[in-house]
Amino acid sequence: MNLDERLIKIVPSERQIKFQQLEFYAFIHFTVNTFTDKEWGDGTESPEIFNPAKLDAEQWVKAVKSAGMRGLILTCKHHDGFCLWDCKYTKHTVMNSPYGKDIVKETAEACKKHGIKFGVYLSPWDRNCHLYGQGKAYDDYFVNQLTELLTGYGDVFSVWFDGACGEGPNGKKQYYDWERYYSVIRKLQPQACISVCGPDVRWCGNEAGHTRKAEWSVVPMRAKDSEIISEKSQQEDNEEFRQRRVDARDEDLGSRKMLVNENELIWYPAEVNTSIRPGWFWHESENDKVRPLEELMDIYIKSVGGNATFLLNIPPTNEGLLHENDVRRLEEIGEFIRNAFADNIAPDCDITADCEGIENVLTDSYESCYMPDTPETEITFKFDKPEKLGYLVIKENICMSQRVESFTVSVSENGGFREVYEGTVIGYKRIVPLNDVVTDSLKIKITDSRIRPVISFVGIYRLE
């Protein structure tokens, strides 16, 4: 078997496909830090300080939905060990706070009511639990917490495991029994993807919202080693870490050159996680520091449209509500997405291609695809009249792996074609900005792929 034949055998699981199709979903960071103005709690905080008097999980979920997001992951327990649910294994919970109600329950129910998938973040690092650092005793505690979260709150689409791993209240570090945690999740919520320190979804390697030029989903097995991910994660509460981009040495994870000598390969797609504010938690002094719409649109285009998913954090205030500035920004993001991808003119075009079956790209489905027999192919879309274009969307059928290595996009101009974009991978979805170009035809040239490309969809979006 040659290299390309070997590479295209690596395909996603059903749970990974469903996860990727969510595209854009929310992180909610909320704990005692919201009341102490910190990013990391030390575990000594009293539950007495936790009093989000106006908490309304439906307000969170409605705002998340308005942005076009399809899921929500709640920090059920952050590094400080404070549990947002009625955990039977510790007193350090919301039930002993002035708020006194199970926030995980309220959030899961609000998600269900509004058709948003629910996910849990449970920090393995626990600075409050006296069992931390004692091996199996803490693993038992952690598994008990996981079990409560995975059995008491309906379907869970994501279990998000953080890489941060420091010392507990006894000054000891814990070596996590990851395999045991994974098997509990597989048993209790077989459809949930385990993200970051887990086998299903790969951390993109930074918290700034930076994406690689080519984000590969087929990567070496060692990319999912949780101990290595932990080492690369934030190990102290430091602002600079949150701004850092992908390390240049990690820029290429999945080209043929990187994979040729790898014996074990896996499907491990990237997730881009970043916050709408400078920190993961709300700080009063940062009320006006919501990231600009343009910046968030750019991250959306490069993540969802760059073969990754986009996990955007929005932290509730100490009242328990999302701040109006965040709510407004989320609405704006939603409006941008709805408008940008509203008017697809591809189905009205005169389309030519060098192989049969091109009409299959007009419906966004994996059932029928355009599948030329060569690694290269050319498709031209001719419009009735000159059109002003916003974005081009191209998708591969990832059930048949990720195959395209490079492509170009050109538009007709003065009787010829002018190249306007040189792309690398496509994968689940590539969004190509066309920057308002006015033209009467557009050409996509796949210039290299593994064996042959399998294109499931092409959309060409007109600007108003």
Ligand code: FUL
């Ligand atoms: C990091 C944590 O230390 C941050 O507080 C935050 O939860 C982020 C998503 O992951 O590793």
